[in-house]
Structures are given as C-alpha cells and as structure tokens.
Amino acid sequence: MEQSVTVRIGIVTVSDRASRGEYEDQGGPAIRSWLESALVSAWEPVARVIPDECARVEETLAELADTAGCCLVVTTGGTGPAPRDVTPEATEAVCAKLLPGFGEQMRAVSLRHVPTAILSRQTAGIRASTLILNLPGKPSAIAECLDAVFPAIPYCVDLIGGPYLETDPARVAAFRPAHARRPG
Structure with a gap:
C-alpha cells in the first residue's frame, strides 16, 4: 500500500529585527495563513526567522x-x-535555474497598489526539485503577490519532480495544461 507523504513547505522570514525579537514577524504568519486558505493537499510548514x-x-x-x-x-x-536586502542574491546563488517571470508578475500586480513596487527585486528559482519564491515583507503585499503567481506554482512543482499540490479552486485555481494528469 502506498503511503501518502505530507508536503513540506518552507517559510523563511528574512529580517534582522524579527530574528533578534525586536519586531514581531508578520510576514511568515501571513504566508502560512494564505497557504492554509489555498491548499487542500496535506502539508506542513517548516518555518525559519533569520x-x-x-x-x-x-x-x-x-x-x-x-x-x-x-x-x-x-x-x-x-x-x-x-x-x-540580500534575499534575491542568496536565492540566485543557490538556484540552478531562475524564473524571472514570477518577479515580473509580482511587481506588475504590486504597482497597481503602490508606486514603490518598482524598487522590489523579488525573484524565483529552482534548486533540484524545490521552487524558491521571494515575496515582499508586508502582509497585504504577500497576499497580492501570492494571488497573482500561485496559479502557476503547482504545475511548476510538478515539472521539477515535486509532489502534486492541490488548491481550493474557490480560493486560487491552479493551472495545469490539459495533458497534465493528476497522479494515481
């Protein structure tokens, strides 16, 4: 009998002040809350504040x-x-492939809300069978950016050999081409 494996998702808050306990981490919990509302697949967060x-x-x-x-x-x-602010540089250093379309889409969406979105350097990349995605720090911007790019994430994870991520279509509809079949 095949055992189901719980999907693990890393949530990393990069903040000097939050890592020292001088500032309450709001970004990490905002990511977790968004993922809890969007994913129906069993998953567990692996959180870090650094x-x-x-x-x-x-x-x-x-x-x-x-x-x-x-x-x-x-x-x-x-x-x-x-x-x-070195998160994009660190992401580029550990990834074999970069996916600049994620950053482009997030900046385009954020520009609808704040003109300083052009200062953001979010990016994404692939390390083996892991997709790494950089988001801004503000909870409202996190939600806007995830709303914009998450429809492509499950299929990206499929393509790099990761587990099948299933979303709640009422919250966010994952896009997979017609030829992409659900496993099992």
Missing part, C-alpha cells in the same frame, strides 16, 4: 531544499534596495 545575512539566507534555503525536503520555499523580506 537575519539579513547573505550566507545565512543561502544556508537556510539550501537546508530547506536539500535536508528538510521542502518542495516549495517561500521567503518574505530582504527584497528591496537597502544595503542589507
């Missing part, structure tokens, strides 16, 4: 992909132009 240090971000992303077995790692914070 400082804005490139080596630390790289180490965390690699650990979540390679050791923790996360099929998706979603980061929040560290995507702006400030000197300590």
Whole structure:
C-alpha cells in the first residue's frame, strides 16, 4: 500500500529585527495563513526567522531544499534596495535555474497598489526539485503577490519532480495544461 507523504513547505522570514525579537514577524504568519486558505493537499510548514545575512539566507534555503525536503520555499523580506536586502542574491546563488517571470508578475500586480513596487527585486528559482519564491515583507503585499503567481506554482512543482499540490479552486485555481494528469 502506498503511503501518502505530507508536503513540506518552507517559510523563511528574512529580517534582522524579527530574528533578534525586536519586531514581531508578520510576514511568515501571513504566508502560512494564505497557504492554509489555498491548499487542500496535506502539508506542513517548516518555518525559519533569520537575519539579513547573505550566507545565512543561502544556508537556510539550501537546508530547506536539500535536508528538510521542502518542495516549495517561500521567503518574505530582504527584497528591496537597502544595503542589507540580500534575499534575491542568496536565492540566485543557490538556484540552478531562475524564473524571472514570477518577479515580473509580482511587481506588475504590486504597482497597481503602490508606486514603490518598482524598487522590489523579488525573484524565483529552482534548486533540484524545490521552487524558491521571494515575496515582499508586508502582509497585504504577500497576499497580492501570492494571488497573482500561485496559479502557476503547482504545475511548476510538478515539472521539477515535486509532489502534486492541490488548491481550493474557490480560493486560487491552479493551472495545469490539459495533458497534465493528476497522479494515481
């Protein structure tokens, strides 16, 4: 009998202040809440709160992909132009392939709400069978960005050999081409 494996999703808050306990992490819980509302597949979060240090971000992303077995790692914070904003650089360093369309779509959606969205450097990439996605830090922007890009995420995870992610179509409809079949 085939055992079902619970999908693991990494949620990484990149913030000096939150990692020191000086600021309540709002981004990580916002990601978790959004995913809880959108996914009907069994899944478990693997959360981390780390400082804005490139080596630390790289180490965390690699650990979540390679050791923790996360099929998706979603980061929040560290995507702006400030000197300590290094999340995109760390993501690029650990990924074999970049998927710039994610960042382009998130900026396009965010520009409808705030002109400073052009300062954001969100990106996405693939490390083995893990999709890594950078989001902004503000909870409302996190929801806007996930609403915009998540329809493509389940099929992307399929294509890189990850588990089948099923969404609640009333919340977000995952797009899969007609030839993509549900396993089993």
